Amino acid sequence: MNERLKLENQLCFPLYACAKEVVRRYTPLLAPFGLTYTQYIAMMVLWEHKSITVSDMGKLLYLDSGTLTPLLKKMEQAGWVSRVRSTEDERKVVVSITESGEALQTLLAEVPTQMAGCVKLDSGEALQLYTLLKKLMQTF
Secondary structure, eight states, X not given: OOGGGOGGGOSHHHHXXXXXXXXXXXXXXXXXXXXXXXXXXXXXXXXXXXXXXHHHHHHHHTOOHHHHHHHXXXXXXXXXXXXXXXXXXXXXXXXXXXXXXXXXXXXXXXXXXXXXXXXXXXXXXXXXXXXXXXXXXXXX
């Protein structure tokens, strides 16, 4: 067998398996609030920026508009965000956080701490992993 084709020799596989497991562990923490993991990271962007175009949000989250549009539509129906066409450029849609969306930030404040308890790395290892993954992301 070609050694390069063995699963154990693939960098992509542990990345995939860990990412899937991390999202699975977020699910019970976010479900009581009606949020998916992808909605949660979109909320993180809005808690930080308050208002942003869909295209800029997509760049930050590495998501295309085909993924973001239905996601944001559901978030708008839940009352967490509003979407309006830009007055400067009608081709752009601006997403803004609502008061209800802001309130979620307080309710979800402990989620990062709860997730840190699921990841069995010390702070130095976690920082090293973050640094390497961030570097990898910048290559895409």
